[in-house]
Amino acid sequence: MYFIEETEVSKKTIAPGVDIRVISGEKAQMSFVSLAPGSQVPMHRHPHEQIGVVMEGSFDLVVDGQRKTLGKGDTYVIPGGVEHGVVEVKTPSVALDIFSPPREEYR
């Protein structure tokens, strides 16, 4: 249980072209988000804190009305309740989003 096997990974499609692979602890949760070019994550908000890093590719993230083009290694911190979304995916991309507390609907 310490070392996660693929069978323990929860998989979901959260928007067209946006697939997530989720690994959950009790206090935090990792969501590996694969984004196809042209896909979007509609603007939304949730009470869970979200921090993350771009692992591959490039996309435009909007947080609280601020838009920025992010690339590999770029990081972000989105406090709970703040509106955000991915508005433009330029190349096939992977982001790692971390939620705390975990999002129960992603387990």
Added chain:
Amino acid sequence: MYFIEETEVSKKTIAPGVDIRVISGEKAQMSFVSLAPGSQVPMHRHPHEQIGVVMEGSFDLVVDGQRKTLGKGDTYVIPGGVEHGVVEVKTPSVALDIFSPPREEYR
């Protein structure tokens, strides 16, 4: 503040050949851990939950007496209070460790 600049990253050396770059939220914290071949993270424990992923390279992680060789993309979940350490770094490696709650000494 949503999009993290390099000047906001906290940097520390936690063992010989083991350097961390830390980005903190209020509830979770990302620590990018660079491990040189031959370095080690001595066995230790802390009350903070730790989950993580290998971003580059390969190393042996021991958790609660269980040793496993991990490579790129492998993930782990270490509940608070469980002893763990890196006992063998085979190639230059980077792990992303996520702590919840954040470790105050890493901010």
